[in-house]
Amino acid sequence: MNEHRITVAGVAVDTRHWIGGERIASAGTFTDVSPIDGSALGEIARGGPAEAAAAVAAAKAAFPGWAATPRAERARILHAIADGVEKRIEELAIVETTDNGALLRSHRRGVMPRVAHNFRFFADWLLTLDHEDFGTRGHTNHVSWDPAGPCVLITPWNAPLMLATWKVAPALAAGNTVVLKPAEWSPLTASLLADIAAEAGLPAGVLNVVQGHGSEIGDALTSNPDVRRISFTGSVPTARRIAESAAANLTPLSLELGGKSPLLVFADTDLDLAVDLAVEQYDNAGQVCLAATRLLVEESVAEEFTRRFVDRATALKQGDPRDEATDIGPNIHSRQLEKIDGFVQRALASGARAVIGGHRGDGRYYAPTLLTDVRQDSEIVQEEVFGPVLTLQTFTDEDEAIRLANDTRFGLAATVATGSRERAERVTARLVAGTVWVNCFFVRDLQAPFGGSRLSGVGREGGTWSFDFYCDLKNTVTAPNGWKNHG
Ligand code: NAD
Numbered sequence: 087m088n089e090h091r092i093t094v095a096g097v098a099v100d101t102r103h104w105i106g107g108e109r110i111a112s113a114g115t116f117t118d119v120s121p122i123d124g125s126a127l128g129e130i131a132r133g134g135p136a137e138a139a140a141a142v143a144a145a146k147a148a149f150p151g152w153a154a155t156p157r158a159e160r161a162r163i164l165h166a167i168a169d170g171v172e173k174r175i176e177e178l179a180i181v182e183t184t185d186n187g188a189l190l191r192s193h194r195r196g197v198m199p200r201v202a203h204n205f206r207f208f209a210d211w212l213l214t215l216d217h218e219d220f221g222t223r224g225h226t227n228h229v230s231w232d233p234a235g236p237c238v239l240i241t242p243w244n245a246p247l248m249l250a251t252w253k254v255a256p257a258l259a260a261g262n263t264v265v266l267k268p269a270e271w272s273p274l275t276a277s278l279l280a281d282i283a284a285e286a287g288l289p290a291g292v293l294n295v296v297q298g299h300g301s302e303i304g305d306a307l308t309s310n311p312d313v314r315r316i317s318f319t320g321s322v323p324t325a326r327r328i329a330e331s332a333a334a335n336l337t338p339l340s341l342e343l344g345g346k347s348p349l350l351v352f353a354d355t356d357l358d359l360a361v362d363l364a365v366e367q368y369d370n371a372g373q374v375c376l377a378a379t380r381l382l383v384e385e386s387v388a389e390e391f392t393r394r395f396v397d398r399a400t401a402l403k404q405g406d407p408r409d410e411a412t413d414i415g416p417n418i419h420s421r422q423l424e425k426i427d428g429f430v431q432r433a434l435a436s437g438a439r440a441v442i443g444g445h446r447g448d449g450r451y452y453a454p455t456l457l458t459d460v461r462q463d464s465e466i467v468q469e470e471v472f473g474p475v476l477t478l479q480t481f482t483d484e485d486e487a488i489r490l491a492n493d494t495r496f497g498l499a500a501t502v503a504t505g506s507r508e509r510a511e512r513v514t515a516r517l518v519a520g521t522v523w524v525n526c527f528f529v530r531d532l533q534a535p536f537g538g539s540r541l542s543g544v545g546r547e548g549g550t551w552s553f554d555f556y557c558d559l560k561n562t563v564t565a566p567n568g569w570k571n572h573g
Contacts (some may be wrong), residue, residue, distance in 0.1 A: 092128030092408040094274060095180040102131045103297055104280035106144035107290025112137060116299065121187035121416045121450050130273055134296035138306035140252035144191060145236035145263035146312045148291030148353035153233035153261040157212050164209035164259055166286035171202040174282065178247060178275055183407050186243050186272035188370050188452070190408045201251045207532040208552065215553055224566040231557035234338075235314030238307045240300070240328070242320045243418055244373040244472075249342075250276055253317045256552035258292065262315065265294045267307060269320075271418050271565075273297045295387040300324060302573040304331075311335045315556055317487060318342070320374075340545040340555050342375070343538060344470040345498030348491040350513065352484075352504040353387045355525075360503035361394045364476070364529050366453050368402065371417050372426075372474035375542075376499045376521070376528065380467060381456075382490050385480040392441060392458075392478065399442055399454055412485050416450035417473055426452050426473030433457055433466035433477075437532030441478070468494050484513060492518045497539030501527050520546070 090102045090111060102109040115129035131137075153162070171178065178201070179193035188197075220227035238254040246268055269275035280295045296303060304324075308316055308331040318328050319342040332339055349367070352362040360383075367377045383391050407415030417423050421548050427446055434444060434457075443455030455475045461465050467477055481487040491500055500519040504510050515524045520538045521530065530536065535546035547555055 090131075094127055095184050096183050097177045098275050099128075099181065099274050100281070101128055103133055103137055103141065104277065104293070104295040105137070105141045106147070106294065109283065110137065110140070112298075118185065118270075119419070120184050120186065120274060121418050122408070124450065127184065127274070130270075130297050131295045133303045135303070135306035135573060137296050137298070138303050138310065141265040141296045142236055142238070142307065142310045144291040144294050144314050145265050148289060149233070149235055149263045152263055152292045154277060155261070160259060160261065161209035161212055163286055163288055164205045164255060167288065168202040168205035168209070170199065170282035170286050170370075171205065171279075174278070175199065175202075178278060180408070181278060182247060182272070182275050183302060183415075183474060185274045186246060186537050187407050187418060188245070188373075189412060189415055191410055192369075196286050197245065201247050204248075204251040204255040204532070208259040211256075211533075211549060211553070213260040215550065219353065222563070226564045228562045228564065230560045230562065231260065231553050232560050234556060234558045235262060236265065236312055237262045237315040237317065238265050238310075238313050238318065238557065240267045240304065240307070240316070240318045241269060241276075243269035244370060244375070246272045247275040247279065249319050250279065251346055252547070253319075254279070254293065256547065257315070257317070257556045258288070260553055260556040262556055263292050263294075265296060265307060265313075267296050267298070267303065268482060269302070270299050302479065304328070308332050308337070309334055310385065313337055316340070317547070317555070338555070340537075340547055341543045342536070343498070343541060343543045343549070344376070344472070344496065345375050345538060345542050346380060346468065346470050346494045346496045347378045347499040347501070347519065348382050349501045350381045350487050351381065351383040351387070351391060352487070352502075352506070352509060353384040354505040354509070355503040356505060357387060357391060357394060360391065361398055363501060363503055363525075364391075364395055365398045365402070366527055367476055368399070368414055368474045371414050371452065373418065373422075373472050378499065378501045378527070379471065379476050380491075381476055381478040382487055383480055384487070385482050386479045388478070392456075395456065396442055402454060404451055404454070413466070414451075414454060414474060417452055418450075420450065422472065423450060423452055426471055426475060429466055429469065429471045429473075430455060430457070430475055433460060433464065436464060437461075438464075438466060438477075443474070462490060462493060470496070477499075484509065488513060488516045492516075495541045498542035499523070499538075
């Protein structure tokens with residue numbers, strides 16, 4: 087064990103950057119803290135402009151070789167990375183839980199298998215990527231997806247490896263090289279991914295991982311003229327700064343941002359199903375961009391819905407996310423808790439009523455909260471809290487439900503609970519959202535487009551849309567004549 091390796095829940099993690107196939111230290115470090123108990127997990131290399139430049143240079147140098155690697159070979163290596171993830175699911179799950187506080191049982195059963203699937207899916211999709219030629223007056227128009235170049239991928243802390251690989255896999259499949267910058271609050275699984283990719287035979291420099299505070303290393307990554315794509319998942323204010331920085335080189339951006347999504351509960355729904363969907367919004371202690379944090383319930387069933395919701399929500403077990411029985415873990419850091427509590431206390435001060443919760447719990451936990459008597463134009467209804475805080479408003483008809491649902495600056499997702507297929511069709515057609523769920527939540531096929539409308543994002547990724555973003559699309563028009571060799 088050397089000074090640059092820490093052991094987290096029995097798993098060795100290198101704390102240095104991964105640049106050009108080598109581990110690189112920085113002069114400075116930052117302390118990575120576990121949200122479970124506030125303990126220091128270790129000192130992580132703290133990158134700045136020099137590390138950003140080195141990583142982009144490594145990605146640039148590796149690009150021609152990887153771009154020229156046949157699709158089938160790229161796909162083979164991505165499958166080998168998926169194999170490596172599958173072999174290490176237990177290790178990845180416990181390290182992620184220790185680092186960001188999300189439930190171990192979710193990491194084991196849902197998240198890490200999905201990480202492997204991200205690589206398998208985009209490897210397979212790459213091999214099917216094709217477009218029929220267009221004919222124009224005897225000329226053929228042939229469409230190709232050409233690798234674009236080095237990509238900078240910047241990710242948040244709430245689902246670190248899932249969100250990173252959702253970008254890394256298609257970017258690599260497309261023949262691009264990557265500089266991944268994980269969030270400073272949960273950097274560890276990105277380092278493990280670098281190990282797995284190297285073991286899978288990914289050539290040096292094709293995937294680089296740099297760590298550090300976004301404010302110190304971010305600008306040097308996003309303003310670098312050799313970067314050909316930036317994909318960012320995170321908050322709206324950071325997205326604005328990245329867009330400004332990328333503007334210098336007009337670097338194409340994909341932005342997956344925050345939300346304030348509604349759950350519309352109509353009186354014709356199976357109320358228990360609607361309550362299940364509502365309680366699910368406390369997952370990951372409410373730190374889910376897609377969470378339907380605004381419950382909009384038809385007035386005639388609101389009282390009964392609330393009664394059943396309170397029964398279910400108060401039975402949730404809050405505690406150590408490593409415990410199988412735990413339903414709600416801690417919030418990521420004390421600043422986040424203060425932010426959450428600030429939103430709640432301001433709402434209470436302006437007339438909201440806490441049906442449950444409304445205060446901090448022990449340590450880094452926030453009591454699951456449901457607020458009623460909230461105004462549509464109030465901060466608590468309009469702004470993303472990113473904690474276990476839901477609001478409940480009532481409506482009397484479909485038009486009012488849709489008006490309330492669409493009346494924020496966001497448009498990431500919406501969920502509709504109804505027993506009527508006709509109503510579902512009418513309502514979903516009028517909702518402004520990148521993803522709409524009907525009588526379900528969170529299920530999504532990787533072939534489908536993902537992203538947000540309005541302030542929830544710019545662009546879509548998923549299936550062919552990912553390749554459209556990570557590639558330079560080319561149309562080659564060939565004349566029917568002019569050939570000299572007729573062999
Ligand atoms: P954040 O914007 O604070 O940070 C995200 C990442 O950006 C981190 O890696 C951070 O270091 C980096 N960063 C910060 N400043 C930067 C700069 N100037 N240049 C480049 N990079 C910089 O977001 P967060 O608090 O980590 O994450 C929570 C937010 O992410 C919420 O708003 C949530 O809704 C959103 N989110 C969206 C999705 C989605 O798919 N739409 C998914 C998960 C989270």
